Amino acid sequence: MSDFKIKYKKITQIIRKGQTFLIVVHEDPDGDAIGSAYGLASILKKKGNTAVIGLNQALPGRYEFLNIDDSIKVTTHDKINVNRFDAIFTLDVSREKRLKNYEDIVLKSPKDRPVINIDHHPDNQNFGQINVVDPTASSTSQIILELFGIRALDYNAAFSLYAGLVYDTGSFRHGNNLKRVHEAAALCLNFDLDSNYIYDNFFSIQSEGSLKLFAKAVNRLNLIEKSQVAYMSITSEDYKELKLDEEASGGFINKVSMVEDASVIMFFNEFEKNEVKISFRSNRGFNVSEFAQKFGGGGHVKASGCFMEGLLEKVMDKVIKSLKIAMGL
Numbered sequence: 001m002s003d004f005k006i007k008y009k010k011i012t013q014i015i016r017k018g019q020t021f022l023i024v025v026h027e028d029p030d031g032d033a034i035g036s037a038y039g040l041a042s043i044l045k046k047k048g049n050t051a052v053i054g055l056n057q058a059l060p061g062r063y064e065f066l067n068i069d070d071s072i073k074v075t076t077h078d079k080i081n082v083n084r085f086d087a088i089f090t091l092d093v094s095r096e097k098r099l100k101n102y103e104d105i106v107l108k109s110p111k112d113r114p115v116i117n118i119d120h121h122p123d124n125q126n127f128g129q130i131n132v133v134d135p136t137a138s139s140t141s142q143i144i145l146e147l148f149g150i151r152a153l154d155y156n157a158a159f160s161l162y163a164g165l166v167y168d169t170g171s172f173r174h175g176n177n178l179k180r181v182h183e184a185a186a187l188c189l190n191f192d193l194d195s196n197y198i199y200d201n202f203f204s205i206q207s208e209g210s211l212k213l214f215a216k217a218v219n220r221l222n223l224i225e226k227s228q229v230a231y232m233s234i235t236s237e238d239y240k241e242l243k244l245d246e247e248a249s250g251g252f253i254n255k256v257s258m259v260e261d262a263s264v265i266m267f268f269n270e271f272e273k274n275e276v277k278i279s280f281r282s283n284r285g286f287n288v289s290e291f292a293q294k295f296g297g298g299g300h301v302k303a304s305g306c307f308m309e310g311l312l313e314k315v316m317d318k319v320i321k322s323l324k325i326a327m328g329l
């Protein structure tokens, strides 16, 4: 029996033995985190169990369309009585730190409340009792589809997991094994899904405020080193001026990742004064996961991020200098 099958068996035993499960995803969740959480919750519900999704914040508005089943509750850590749960699933969480408010709940979980860590980040720290970590998978949603298979799905599970696949592959444009990605997607398409609806919600539909904010970012787009490096920024003043919260800048980096010739694209996002979130995208093989790790961040070879405190200009200066050295420019 393969390692994957052995782990699947152990997980099904835990599910069969238990009744109520907690699903935790990483802070500042993305479409794969939320999609895989709803997908797994639907699978558990179909098996007659109850699952609660624990976030570090309220469900971000742009992922509200994934909330199609009122019986699946989303909550925050302060409202959780962890003793209720028979096991904890962590989805799409690479490092303990990314659990944020759930770090203690997960890392100090007793043996009889096992932690099942399902993820596709190469820097995953295997903090679970069971770790299903596959960096060759496009998304956590894909791993869940491959683990549980078609028989575990219903419409809601298929909808959510398909959404996770769409999100992390940029609508099937990237992912290292597209045949495998499409095979997982095909499982979902046995249900009558509206793939356009999912695509539009992630990538097309934007509020007026968000578009205005994007215009500011694009206005500050800089191309340096013969256009090999591109970067843009928004400031806390921009957010204030347009009366927007951080959510408004979701997905901006993906919209500029097609800048011609750029090997690396960076987005400096100062959502609070002196708090800068930096997103990296790589088009030509430069490993931005390794680079982000220099600043305490992480992610994937082609898409990563980190967080830094300090004046925006200083942070930008430091990161750009360091990037030039790392790229040998």
Ligand SMILES: [Mn+2]
Pocket: 032, 033, 092, 120, 138, 139, 140, 168
């Ligand atoms: Mn993911």
